[in-house]
Amino acid sequence: MPLWFARGLRRGIVTAHYPARPDDSSASLPTPPAFRPAALNRQVAGRLCAACPNGALRRENDVLIFDVGACTACGRCADAAPEAVVPSGQFELATTARSALIKRIPLAGEAAGE
């Protein structure tokens, strides 16, 4: 009886176990993009920057500056260049320094255009 009760309680709990272990729903969350530097050049980067509605992406020479704090995970960059952008799967992005959210993505692909 006590065992049954304990098991029932255990299985009856619907509460997420986060942060002890990942929640099932976390896999289906919209997440900021991750980039493939090998597929990125200035042309693709220009397309990504133009597709971003929030200015979260901008290019400085051969570096793509990605402001994760401005990203809304809308997925328009992934639509604009599916070969270069995939969902990152990262949702635990809270930080004590705003500057930690600004990422530099090198453009390592073959030069095209320009």
Add this chain to the structure above:
Amino acid sequence: MTLNGKEVPADGPGPASSAEDGLTPASGTGEVARELRQRIAGQFGRSLHIRTLDTGSCAVCEQEIRLLAAPHYDLHRLGFFFTPAPRHADLLLVTGPMIRAMDVAVHKTYQAMPGPKVVVATGACALGGIYPQDPFVHGDAGKVLPVDVWIPGCPPSPLALLHGLLVAVGRLAEKTPGLTFLADGEAR
């Protein structure tokens, strides 16, 4: 006046950083953050009261925050509670782009909270992502309040909010500085 180990002007909340753009933290932030975490862990233990402050958000952040109290996420199991009064609150959860019409309310709310207090900017609006140039808003919570923790997302999911709250009280480590957002070399 010093709050949370930071210098704050005596007449009201000041910007968190000395930088003009509000994106670059003042020097020594890492040390301040560590000290803050230790102080909060010592003083708040496992009970922390949250006041939410909507400064012109579209209310989707509020929907996600409200979900935190639902049985599935149940933030009470982690010792967090929502309070209706800023005078009872330890943590200010700010959403929205800091619309200028809320200046007085933001000021009064921050002043009413007893110290030590933590300010958490929630969502892309409060992080300066959506309205960086709009004349009706400050566009960035860091320009008005001394923000301690930034939670990105539009909206941040309840799990992301839980992570942010646990980072704010020093019970989880932040992962962001180690993330590169490069896809190569990862199995997908």
